[in-house]
Amino acid sequence: MSKMLLLFSLGFACLGADVMPPVQDQRLAREIYQEMIESKSGFTTGSTTSIAEAVAARLKAAGFPAADIFVGGANPRKANVVVRYHGTGARKPLLLLAHIDVVEALREDWTTDPFTLIEKDGYFYGRGTMDDRAQAAVWIANLIRYRHEGFRPNRDLIVALTADEEGGGPYNGVDWLLKNKRELIEAEYALNEGGRGELVAGKRVSNDISLSEKTFANFRLEVRNKGGHSSRPVPDNAIYHLAGALYRLSSFAFPFRLNEVTRAYFQQMAKIEKGPLAADMAKVAEGSEEAMRRVGAASAAMNAALRTTCVATQLEGGHAVNALPQLAAANVNCRVLPGLRCVRVQDQVGEQ
Ligand SMILES: [Zn+2]
Numbered sequence: 001m002s003k004m005l006l007l008f009s010l011g012f013a014c015l016g017a018d019v020m021p022p023v024q025d026q027r028l029a030r031e032i033y034q035e036m037i038e039s040k041s042g043f044t045t046g047s048t049t050s051i052a053e054a055v056a057a058r059l060k061a062a063g064f065p066a067a068d069i070f071v072g073g074a075n076p077r078k079a080n081v082v083v084r085y086h087g088t089g090a091r092k093p094l095l096l097l098a099h100i101d102v103v104e105a106l107r108e109d110w111t112t113d114p115f116t117l118i119e120k121d122g123y124f125y126g127r128g129t130m131d132d133r134a135q136a137a138v139w140i141a142n143l144i145r146y147r148h149e150g151f152r153p154n155r156d157l158i159v160a161l162t163a164d165e166e167g168g169g170p171y172n173g174v175d176w177l178l179k180n181k182r183e184l185i186e187a188e189y190a191l192n193e194g195g196r197g198e199l200v201a202g203k204r205v206s207n208d209i210s211l212s213e214k215t216f217a218n219f220r221l222e223v224r225n226k227g228g229h230s231s232r233p234v235p236d237n238a239i240y241h242l243a244g245a246l247y248r249l250s251s252f253a254f255p256f257r258l259n260e261v262t263r264a265y266f267q268q269m270a271k272i273e274k275g276p277l278a279a280d281m282a283k284v285a286e287g288s289e290e291a292m293r294r295v296g297a298a299s300a301a302m303n304a305a306l307r308t309t310c311v312a313t314q315l316e317g318g319h320a321v322n323a324l325p326q327l328a329a330a331n332v333n334c335r336v337l338p339g340l341r342c343v344r345v346q347d348q349v350g351e352q
Contacts, residue, residue, distance in 0.1 A: 029141035092188035098136035099165030
């Protein structure tokens with residue numbers, strides 16, 4: 001997942017009873033998952049084609065007609081796979097999306113082989129175990145299970161597993177399908193990665209659905225100076241000016257802002273949360289700024305859901321240990337709430 005996500009949950013229900021699928025279906029899901037994790041599909045060095053082809057072969061073996069399966073993409077290394085599971089057609093299709101490429105993984109950065117699925121202490125390890133092969137494997141395993149069980153939904157279910165979500169686009173993956181095979185993925189709406197389930201001490205707490213994403217904007221702050229020799233310093237110093245600006249930025253915060261989704265999220269989560277945080281979350285939903293301040297201070301994630309944020313992420317400056325700097329620069333990375341324009345963020349950062 002390359003983007004910062006804004007996660008909200010709506011209308012979830014806690015599932016008390018054991019709802020795990022039959023053992024053979026769990027086994028199948030695990031097998032598909034492992035096959036995906038162990039395929040090298042780094043977006044620049046790997047290929048999604050082997051995964052797309054393996055999925056197509058599994059679907060055919062499970063009885064899906066070849067006419068309902070499409071494998072293809074922008075080039076031979078960037079295959080997507082699209083499969084249609086037929087429903088009654090009473091409603092327009094539902095599109096289930098997941099990407100099968102992964103961010104690069106260097107063996108030396110990992111304590112385990114990133115392309116070997118390892119299960120340890122209740123967790124899976126491997127590149128793409130979360131992002132996004134779990135979802136891809138679940139979609140396919142479920143589709144095969146539906147077929148075995150003879151499930152007939154009231155609409156077609158389309159699963160599209162795509163290339164190049166993590167980079168390498170813009171004309172591969174979903175873009176390529178939209179431009180070249182739109183009829184295959186035309187749907188009433190789509191479910192994509194971004195939401196997640198929350199589990200506390202083994203208990204299912206919520207199933208979060210992400211309805212919108214924050215956008216991001218990077219700003220480069222630059223201070224230039226004529227420089228000079230470090231043996232004759234003057235107060236007019238590029239690094240000091242930049243440091244001052246960043247210090248002011250560090251104490252600046254965008255105003256809190258609720259929208260209908262965050263309001264619903266805090267309303268619902270207040271019912272499950274315990275202690276003072278629960279009461280504060282309910283107050284957040286009512287618009288209390290005081291409560292937002294407390295909730296934001298207690299949780300970086302909730303703070304980020306309630307406001308646009310900007311933070312310094314990179315610094316550069318100076319060109320020699322014995323010279324006054326002629327350049328000092330910083331990158332400021334902002335995550336912008338839906339509905340707020342980047343230019344407005346720029347103005348507010350600039351005012352600091
Ligand atoms: Zn992702």
